[in-house]
Amino acid sequence: MSAGRRITGFLPDDPEEEALAGPGLVIPSGPAAEGPLELSTDYLGLELRNPVVASASPLTGHLEGLQALDAAGVGAVVLPSLFEEQIAHEAEVSAELTHRESEAHPEATSGYTPALDDYNAGPHRYLRLVRDASATLSMPVIASLNGVTAGGWTRYAAMLADAGASAIELNVYRVAADLDVSGRQVEQETLELVEAVRAASRVPIAVKVGPHWSAFANMARRIADAGADGIVLFNRFYQPDIDVDRMAVEPHLVLSDSDELRLPLRWCAILHGRIDASLALTTGVHRGVDVVKGLLAGADVVMTTSSLLKHGPEHATVLIDHLRAWLEVRGYASVREMIGAVSQQKVPDPAAFERANYLATLTRYANERKGW
Numbered sequence: 094m095s096a097g098r099r100i101t102g103f104l105p106d107d108p109e110e111e112a113l114a115g116p117g118l119v120i121p122s123g124p125a126a127e128g129p130l131e132l133s134t135d136y137l138g139l140e141l142r143n144p145v146v147a148s149a150s151p152l153t154g155h156l157e158g159l160q161a162l163d164a165a166g167v168g169a170v171v172l173p174s175l176f177e178e179q180i181a182h183e184a185e186v187s188a189e190l191t192h193r194e195s196e197a198h199p200e201a202t203s204g205y206t207p208a209l210d211d212y213n214a215g216p217h218r219y220l221r222l223v224r225d226a227s228a229t230l231s232m233p234v235i236a237s238l239n240g241v242t243a244g245g246w247t248r249y250a251a252m253l254a255d256a257g258a259s260a261i262e263l264n265v266y267r268v269a270a271d272l273d274v275s276g277r278q279v280e281q282e283t284l285e286l287v288e289a290v291r292a293a294s295r296v297p298i299a300v301k302v303g304p305h306w307s308a309f310a311n312m313a314r315r316i317a318d319a320g321a322d323g324i325v326l327f328n329r330f331y332q333p334d335i336d337v338d339r340m341a342v343e344p345h346l347v348l349s350d351s352d353e354l355r356l357p358l359r360w361c362a363i364l365h366g367r368i369d370a371s372l373a374l375t376t377g378v379h380r381g382v383d384v385v386k387g388l389l390a391g392a393d394v395v396m397t398t399s400s401l402l403k404h405g406p407e408h409a410t411v412l413i414d415h416l417r418a419w420l421e422v423r424g425y426a427s428v429r430e431m432i433g434a435v436s437q438q439k440v441p442d443p444a445a446f447e448r449a450n451y452l453a454t455l456t457r458y459a460n461e462r463k464g465w
């Protein structure tokens with residue numbers, strides 16, 4: 094290891110900074126490394142100034158938030174998703190207007206919930222946001238589409254690209270609760286959707302998926318083969334809760350913490366260098382050390398939402414500074430050199446990322462607690 098103190102935070106003796114950096118992060122103690130550090134990375138064929146990306150959230154849904162993230166230095170932003178239901182609803186309304194059927198009640202037929210427009214303002218204003226953001230920001234703007242079935246709505250991929258989006262993120266958020274729908278069918282429909290968006294889009298596409306697949310390595314390769322330029326792993330499913338007083342189900346959104354990093358970390362490590370697609374890690378990136386881990390595992394970019402909602406857009410600068418400090422101490426000249434350095438293909442014990450390590454982990458836990 095090169096010169097540098099091993100400390101628990103970026104600024105020694107500052108507990109707040111220590112918490113933001115995470116355990117094990119090191120800072121340079123001597124003079125800065127020779128030559129400039131290269132923080133840029135390739136993602137979806139785009140060159141990003143650094144690998145810290147603000148993922149889709151209310152913060153990226155308005156120009157003010159996006160400008161604050163730009164000023165904080167993020168490598169790219171992903172806008173909140175425009176939903177299949179919203180697009181389908183808009184198409185229905187246009188059709189109804191064309192036919193002048195004033196008695197129609199389109200919201201009753203589409204499953205559309207008008208509350209969605211409170212989140213991202215609906216298709217028209219979404220396109221305007223893409224246009225304004227692409228024209229004013231100094232980094233790539235990635236628009237997001239959310240849907241599960243291939244259909245006419247996927248034409249929006251072309252409209253988002255025309256509005257200036259550098260890439261499209263297809264957010265496949267699906268809970269396979271239908272007893273008649275098999276895993277094979279879910280996979281097939283997902284791949285058809287990827288193909289449809291690929292065909293409609295002239296800009297790169299990334300596909301954001303949840304972790305619930307029976308054979309994710311194979312599915313990831315098929316998503317890439319279906320035309321995805323990148324895979325974003327993993328979306329975080331919000332689990333409804335039960336209010337026992339009201340005897341009712343209630344939506345429940347809890348922001349993530351760093352403990353949730355390990356699931357996407359494992360899969361980035363397994364997939365790095367093995368599929369023909371960029372990898373973005375999302376979920377659980379809060380501290381400088383989380384950024385470093387994600388890149389070492391093999392992600393081309395790390396995305397964060399919860400940390401920015403908790404600490405504000407300027408937290409992105411803290412994460413980027415921590416990454417720069419780590420590279421300096423470790424003697425790396427660029428982010429590209431470190432990506433995948435601790436991926437499955439590079440480590441002496443590849444089984445550590447798979448089931449083979451299950452027994453060893455359990456045994457170690459039991460041994461550490463002998464005497465209970």
Ligand SMILES: Cc1cc2nc3c(=O)[nH]c(=O)nc-3n(C[C@H](O)[C@H](O)[C@H](O)COP(=O)(O)O)c2cc1C
Nearest residue numbers: 148149150173174264329349375376377397398399
């Ligand atoms: C309030 C909120 C809104 C979100 N909206 C979207 C969205 O519109 N589209 C999407 O793909 N992900 C959305 N996400 C998921 C985030 O982009 C991110 O993938 C997830 O929060 C996990 O990352 P984190 O651990 O950094 O929060 C949202 C998350 C939050 C907390």
